[in-house]
Amino acid sequence: MDHWGVFYIVRKRSLSAATALAVLCSSAALVAGTAGSAAADSSLLLPLKSAGDVVVDGVHQRIFISDPSAGKVVATNYAGAVLATADALPGVTGLALSDDASRLYAAVPGADAVVALDTRAVTEQARYATGAGTHPRFLALAGGKIWFGYGSDLANGAWGDDDGDIGSLDVSGAEPAVALGQDTETAYSGAPRLVASPANPNVIAAAGSYSGTFALATYDVTTGSAVRTARAEGSADAARGMTNDLAYTPDGTRLITANPGGSHSVWQASDRDLTQVAGYPSEYNGAAVAVAPDGTVAVGSDAVYGDDVFVYRPGEQTAVRHYDFPGTGYIGNGGGDELVDGGLAWEPGGSRLFAVTRNDRGGLRLQRMDEPVKSAPAVTVQAPGTAPLDKALTVSGTVTASLQLPAGTPLTVTRYDAEAPNGKALGTRPLGANGAYSFTDTPTAAGTVTYKVAYAGDAEHATAAGIARVKVAYKPTAISLDRNGTVVNYGTTVTYTATLGATYKNRVVEIWADPWGYEPKRLLKRGTVNAQGKLSASMWMNRDTTVTAVFAGDARNGAASARSGVYTRAGVTTTLSRHYKWTKIGTTWYQTYHQSTDALITTWHNAYPGRYTRIDFQVYVQGAWQTGFSEFYELGSDGKMYLTLDNDGAAGYRARVRSVYVDGYNGDNVNAGVTGPWKYLNVTR
Numbered sequence: 001m002d003h004w005g006v007f008y009i010v011r012k013r014s015l016s017a018a019t020a021l022a023v024l025c026s027s028a029a030l031v032a033g034t035a036g037s038a039a040a041d042s043s044l045l046l047p048l049k050s051a052g053d054v055v056v057d058g059v060h061q062r063i064f065i066s067d068p069s070a071g072k073v074v075a076t077n078y079a080g081a082v083l084a085t086a087d088a089l090p091g092v093t094g095l096a097l098s099d100d101a102s103r104l105y106a107a108v109p110g111a112d113a114v115v116a117l118d119t120r121a122v123t124e125q126a127r128y129a130t131g132a133g134t135h136p137r138f139l140a141l142a143g144g145k146i147w148f149g150y151g152s153d154l155a156n157g158a159w160g161d162d163d164g165d166i167g168s169l170d171v172s173g174a175e176p177a178v179a180l181g182q183d184t185e186t187a188y189s190g191a192p193r194l195v196a197s198p199a200n201p202n203v204i205a206a207a208g209s210y211s212g213t214f215a216l217a218t219y220d221v222t223t224g225s226a227v228r229t230a231r232a233e234g235s236a237d238a239a240r241g242m243t244n245d246l247a248y249t250p251d252g253t254r255l256i257t258a259n260p261g262g263s264h265s266v267w268q269a270s271d272r273d274l275t276q277v278a279g280y281p282s283e284y285n286g287a288a289v290a291v292a293p294d295g296t297v298a299v300g301s302d303a304v305y306g307d308d309v310f311v312y313r314p315g316e317q318t319a320v321r322h323y324d325f326p327g328t329g330y331i332g333n334g335g336g337d338e339l340v341d342g343g344l345a346w347e348p349g350g351s352r353l354f355a356v357t358r359n360d361r362g363g364l365r366l367q368r369m370d371e372p373v374k375s376a377p378a379v380t381v382q383a384p385g386t387a388p389l390d391k392a393l394t395v396s397g398t399v400t401a402s403l404q405l406p407a408g409t410p411l412t413v414t415r416y417d418a419e420a421p422n423g424k425a426l427g428t429r430p431l432g433a434n435g436a437y438s439f440t441d442t443p444t445a446a447g448t449v450t451y452k453v454a455y456a457g458d459a460e461h462a463t464a465a466g467i468a469r470v471k472v473a474y475k476p477t478a479i480s481l482d483r484n485g486t487v488v489n490y491g492t493t494v495t496y497t498a499t500l501g502a503t504y505k506n507r508v509v510e511i512w513a514d515p516w517g518y519e520p521k522r523l524l525k526r527g528t529v530n531a532q533g534k535l536s537a538s539m540w541m542n543r544d545t546t547v548t549a550v551f552a553g554d555a556r557n558g559a560a561s562a563r564s565g566v567y568t569r570a571g572v573t574t575t576l577s578r579h580y581k582w583t584k585i586g587t588t589w590y591q592t593y594h595q596s597t598d599a600l601i602t603t604w605h606n607a608y609p610g611r612y613t614r615i616d617f618q619v620y621v622q623g624a625w626q627t628g629f630s631e632f633y634e635l636g637s638d639g640k641m642y643l644t645l646d647n648d649g650a651a652g653y654r655a656r657v658r659s660v661y662v663d664g665y666n667g668d669n670v671n672a673g674v675t676g677p678w679k680y681l682n683v684t685r
Helices: none
Strands: 008-011 042-046 054-057 064-069 072-076 084-087 094-097 103-107 113-118 124-129 138-141 143-149 164-170 175-177 193-196 203-207 214-221 227-233 245-248 254-259 264-269 275-282 284-293 296-300 309-312 319-321 338-346 353-358 364-369 378-382 393-401 410-416 423-432 438-440 447-455 464-472 478-480 495-500 508-515 522-528 534-540 545-551 559-566 573-577 581-585 590-595 598-606 612-621 624-634 640-646 654-661 679-683
Touching: 008 508, 054 094, 054 338, 054 353, 064 094, 094 138, 113 138, 124 438, 138 203, 143 193, 193 245, 203 245, 214 254, 245 284, 245 338, 254 296, 264 284, 296 338, 309 353, 353 679, 378 447, 393 423, 393 447, 393 464, 410 438, 423 438, 478 545, 478 559, 495 508, 495 545, 495 559, 508 534, 522 534, 534 545, 573 679, 598 612, 598 654, 624 640
Parallel strands: 138 193, 284 338, 378 464, 590 679
Antiparallel strands: 008 640, 042 364, 054 064, 064 072, 072 084, 094 103, 103 113, 113 124, 138 143, 143 164, 164 175, 193 203, 203 214, 214 227, 245 254, 254 264, 254 284, 264 275, 284 296, 296 309, 309 319, 338 353, 353 364, 378 393, 393 438, 410 423, 410 447, 447 464, 478 495, 495 534, 508 522, 508 545, 545 559, 573 598, 581 590, 598 640, 612 624, 612 654, 654 679
């Protein structure tokens, strides 16, 4: 039998429970256990399903919009906030405002009626029947009467080529009087759109609103009946069927129609054949037209991928301003919101222009354009993408506009950087004769430097600005941290010292500790370095730790950091207990046991989930220490493990035991390895 086989090892979950396990040699046993483009100036979503017509009330500063799908009229302020709503108006489309702005008339085809609304309360004041099956859709006020365009087949969802006509409603007498069929000869496709002449209170014009034969006519209503004075039908240039909108010029001499095919046609109203003259080009399908009292013309298209609104000054054929409404619907389609038919209106007595747009999800918005008659300059700014610090660079660019700015126009230059986040004024620079400009500047701060070139605007030009960004290189920053690669014992307090080199203004350093394993990263110290550029912080070490010194940078010096990896040996203790005395053999002290008493071995390493210890056990035989076993055992949550040594039959033998933490065993690498001291024991009878 082997000499060390007389010892039996028992590891216990508690000191009172033991289970035998054979390890060591043939007869040894061990038991283991653990303890414990230019867009609108404002845009607001509207609570509408559709839009039929738009009227601006300058007296009360309200905008009225009809919603045919929901059968209502909403009143908003100029920002688009809803002030009031009138309901129970099925299919309501055309709107017309009385001269004194006290009443708003609405064409309600679903009720075969024209409804009068009070403009202040937006409540129904009267409902005038127009006749069964008339389905009035569009209105105009002229000659003391209400004129309406109607189409008899509207209820069936379709029109023929000549089913539209004009009717009148007279509400001046004791009873309202309706007269239908005012023009049975003109082949209006669908209910005709109507517009009153701003120059003559007894003149109106009409145009077919549905896809079919083009028809446009003017009427004198002085006698109370619509007497046709001019007509254009099926013209080769205008054979586009429907007219989406129409408007008179302020002097009443011309009509402008919005038609499909990218056209806004102009017609000479004084000619019996309504001679077509030079029109206004636009994108895709002409959707709307509105003319201001001074003759400024705004035309609009339902252009998803192009400009939506074009503004022309009186007598000019080149747009002074154009708008491209951004997309507010589905993300990623690349298109913008489109103008609805008849969706343009000027502010009476003012310069603002309003538009109603629809996105590709059906959402409608009110767009407000505050300075549509002003040319909108485009300012480009060019500068190097990167540049060194304290070196002059050149900034250049152009200013272009539909009304070109003269040479010498002052441009304001502002520089934004880390030292001047709110901007540093660099004065003005003159615009060159060719619309170009150029200047030099020396950046004094690193990082992103932004140059803004701005034009203040004037009576004919809107304000405009452009920017360019330059990445200005930082000066390098020297920083170091001592203790890298140091190995210390568990429980040692270590002081780390960071050294910061020359910087511009910032002298603050942070020292961070990131212990290995599950402990979070934490700030040890944040402070200003001393005159020698040093900052120190101390840490009690319980595991391997990465310590980092961090400099955040300043306006000229770049951010920098330095790291030190410091290894911490695992803590270790090994104790023997239950001996009855100490015995010195040679120069070594032994804990002496009766063979009838089991020795208790207690091992501890600093706790970590899943941590193991290795137990080395040796027996002294024939003048030399011989290995009995070397095995790994899991520690408890408190970092301890208990073994019992059965000494029965081991009288006369000497042994020794130690605990070893092996770095990396079972994935545990948060401490450096450590070997505990030997603990010696001998057994007597």
